[in-house]
Structure formats: C-alpha cells, structure tokens
Amino acid sequence: MTIISRIETFLVAPRWLFVRIETDSGIVGWGEATCEGRSETVRTAVEQLSELLIGNDALRIEDHWQVMTKGSFYRGGPILASAVSGLDQALWDIAGKHFNTPVHQLLGGHVRDRIRMYGWVGGDEPNEVADQISAQLEVGLTAVKMNASGRMSPVASVAEIDGVIRRVAAAREVLGEHRDVAVDFHGRFSLANARRVAPLLEPYRPFFLEEPVVPENTHLLREFTSSTTTPVSTGERLYNRQEFLPALQAGIAVAQPDLSHAGGITEVRKIASLAEIYDVQLAPHCPLGPLALAACLQVGFATPNFLIQEQSIGIHYNKGAEVLDYVVDKTPLKFVDGHIERLTGPGLGLEIDEAVVRAADKRGHAWRGPVWRHADGAFAEW
Numbered sequence: 001m002t003i004i005s006r007i008e009t010f011l012v013a014p015r016w017l018f019v020r021i022e023t024d025s026g027i028v029g030w031g032e033a034t035c036e037g038r039s040e041t042v043r044t045a046v047e048q049l050s051e052l053l054i055g056n057d058a059l060r061i062e063d064h065w066q067v068m069t070k071g072s073f074y075r076g077g078p079i080l081a082s083a084v085s086g087l088d089q090a091l092w093d094i095a096g097k098h099f100n101t102p103v104h105q106l107l108g109g110h111v112r113d114r115i116r117m118y119g120w121v122g123g124d125e126p127n128e129v130a131d132q133i134s135a136q137l138e139v140g141l142t143a144v145k146m147n148a149s150g151r152m153s154p155v156a157s158v159a160e161i162d163g164v165i166r167r168v169a170a171a172r173e174v175l176g177e178h179r180d181v182a183v184d185f186h187g188r189f190s191l192a193n194a195r196r197v198a199p200l201l202e203p204y205r206p207f208f209l210e211e212p213v214v215p216e217n218t219h220l221l222r223e224f225t226s227s228t229t230t231p232v233s234t235g236e237r238l239y240n241r242q243e244f245l246p247a248l249q250a251g252i253a254v255a256q257p258d259l260s261h262a263g264g265i266t267e268v269r270k271i272a273s274l275a276e277i278y279d280v281q282l283a284p285h286c287p288l289g290p291l292a293l294a295a296c297l298q299v300g301f302a303t304p305n306f307l308i309q310e311q312s313i314g315i316h317y318n319k320g321a322e323v324l325d326y327v328v329d330k331t332p333l334k335f336v337d338g339h340i341e342r343l344t345g346p347g348l349g350l351e352i353d354e355a356v357v358r359a360a361d362k363r364g365h366a367w368r369g370p371v372w373r374h375a376d377g378a379f380a381e382w
Contacts, residue, residue: 002025002094003025003058004058007021011361013364014321017033017039018086018291019046021090023094029093030089031085031089031091033086035261045082049080053087058091061088086264087264092266092298102298103265104299107265107269110301115309115339118308119144119310120310124150126167129146141338142178142179143207145181145183145184145210145310147186148184148185155193164200182206186210187237194212209230215243218243233255239261239262239263249278255271259295272299272305283307283310284299289326290324293309294332294349309340332350
C-alpha cells in the first residue's frame with residue numbers, strides 16, 4: 001500500500017489553491033482546488049476532508065471519492081466539490097507516479113495525440129476585441145472565446161443588443177472562415193435577452209454560445225436551445241452528473257465541467273460518459289492554474305467526445321503570477337499549431353516548483369470577483 005501521510009494546501013497568486021498530498025513512500029501528488037473568490041473557504045474544507053484520507057491507501061481513488069462525496073449528511077455545492085476536486089487530482093497524480101505512467105494511460109489510454117486549445121479575449125469595443133484576438137492568433141491559437149457583453153439590463157436596449165452584435169462581427173472579421181469564436185453569455189442575460197440575441201449572432205457562426213442562463217435556471221435551457229441553430233454550452237457551475245442531466249436533456253451541444261469544481265478527474269470522466277449518450281462534446285472550463293489545466297488535458301487525451309480545451313495563459317486577471325510560473329519545465333504546456341501535444345510524464349505530467357509555491361503561499365492572495373448591481377438595485381452576473 002501507498003499510505004497518505006500528509007496533506008497541505010497553498011493559497012497562491014493570482015487566485016489559486018494548490019493541494020499537496022505526500023505518501024509514506026515519498027511520492028507527492030499535486031492538485032488544484034481553486035474556487036474563485038472562495039478559496040480560503042475551500043482550504044478549510046480540504047483540511048476537514050483530509051481527516052478521511054490520512055493513514056489510508058492513496059491508490060484507492062474511487063473509494064476515497066465516494067467517501068468524500070457521500071460519507072456525510074450534507075453533500076455537494078461548489079465548496080465541497082472544489083475541495084474534493086483538488087484532492088482527487090492529487091490522488092490521480094500519485095497513482096500515475098506510482099505506476100510511472102501518465103494519468104490518461106490509467107484512464108484507458110490515449111485516443112488522441114494532441115488537444116486543440118482556445119484563449120479568452122476581452123475588450124469593450126470592437127477595435128479592442130480585434131486587437132486582443134490578433135494577439136491570441138500570434139501565439140498560435142486557432143480559437144478564442146469572448147464575453148458577449150458586460151452588464152445587461154433585464155430587458156436589453158437596442159444599443160446593448162447592437163453592441164453585442166458589433167463585437168462578435170469584429171471577431172469574425174479578424175478570424176476569417178477557418179478559425180473559431182465562442183461567445184460567452186456568462187449568465188448575464190435574461191432568457192428573453194438571450195433568445196433575442198442568439199438569432200442575430202447566427203450569421204457570424206459562433207463556435208458555441210456559452211451559459212445563456214444562470215445554472216439555477218437550467219430548467220429554462222430547452223427554451224433557449226430550441227430558439228437557435230448555434231451549438232449551446234454550459235456547465236462551469238454544475239458540480240456533478242445529476243446537475244448535468246437536465247442540461248443534457250435540454251439539448252446542449254457542449255458540456256463544460258470544471259475539473260477543480262466538479263469532483264476532479266473521477267467525476268468529470270463520468271460526466272463525459274453521460275454526455276456521450278446525448279451526443280454532447282466535452283470542453284472543460286479552465287481559466288485556472290497549471291494543475292487544473294494538466295488534469296483537463298489528462299482527461300481529454302483519454303476521452304472520445306472531447307472537443308477543445310480552455311486555458312488562461314496570459315489572461316488579463318492573472319495578476320501577480322502566471323500559469324507557467326509554478327512549473328519547473330514549461331515545455332509540456334507549449335502551444336504547437338494551436339494545440340498542446342500529449343503529455344508523457346508520469347501522473348498529471350507536470351513538475352511543480354515546490355519552493356516557488358511555498359514562497360507564494362506566504363504572500364497569499366485575497367482575490368474577489370466584482371459585485372455588480374443594476375441601477376435599480378437588482379444584481380447582475382459578473
């Protein structure tokens with residue numbers, strides 16, 4: 001047996017929470033339990049869940065996942081699910097290192113040798129969108145994602161709607177016919193606004209329209225998917241198969257679980273299998289750190305219905321640290337023709353610079369998302 005002897009967490013800039021699990025045989029596994037704006041709370045949850053793991057065999061990953069998710073009366077939610085996710089990733093990292101093989105080999109072997117990547121672009125004006133997309137193309141990406149809007153009124157004005165269309169039109173002009181733009185509604189739209197805007201975007205052929213309604217309104221998704229021919233995606237704020245099921249039944253085309261929020265590698269693999277039944281592709285949400293990205297890639301190399309992978313290298317809110325700052329060898333996460341090639345190192349495939357992580361944890365971070373209100377006092381999605 002490979003006994004879990006120690007579990008630590010590291011709160012590191014710009015907004016991430018790393019998990020380190022050490023075994024009695026000296027193997028160390030790393031995971032990412034980031035929950036943007038709530039990582040300090042998740043850190044406490046990891047400490048409590050560690051009581052269930054220390055002293056037990058690290059290789060019993062499925063059993064540990066079951067105990068952590070179902071062993072108490074109160075279950076689920078973003079805090080507990082994120083804590084489980086980081087621990088689960090670290091356990092898979094240990095298993096890969098124990099057997100000296102990449103995690104995707106333990107998941108059944110690779111079905112592809114590279115994964116297409118996309119980056120996020122901002123900009124409030126069409127010319128800013130164009131400039132930021134050009135920057136992403138210069139680093140070799142062939143796909144981007146952009147916000148459809150900032151704050152939206154519950155019933156949008158003509159100016160608000162036209163602003164969305166102009167921005168996406170500017171993106172399409174830069175990208176041409178052979179590259180893709182996904183448009184993220186980010187839960188900022190009411191159903192009425194989303195249904196109104198979607199047909200107007202169809203001439204620009206978005207790759208997909210993301211999160212047209214907030215996750216608590218998943219019961220409204222069918223009304224949206226039936227109003228557009230554009231593929232619809234959602235899932236970054238859904239935390240298990242049970243929460244994904246109604247979205248799949250509503251006709252989404254792309255499922256976007258986050259491997260640091262939705263139960264880690266163990267649960268996302270099951271979400272992917274469930275999605276496959278509904279002819280739905282997997283495109284994990286990941287505007288996070290190197291460990292979350294590596295976990296996504298390991299799943300992607302072994303998952304038949306995997307579409308594309310988000311990443312946050314160079315993203316605007318990575319202030320104080322970058323994705324590759326905590327990695328000893330940056331080569332595995334290098335873009336090659338808009339893709340990342342199959343990771344071949346053991347475990348998650350990355351070597352974490354532990355000294356840098358420990359130093360960053362001493363500085364810590366207190367990242368918080370913005371709180372938006374409309375003029376009438378109603379809350380808006382950030």
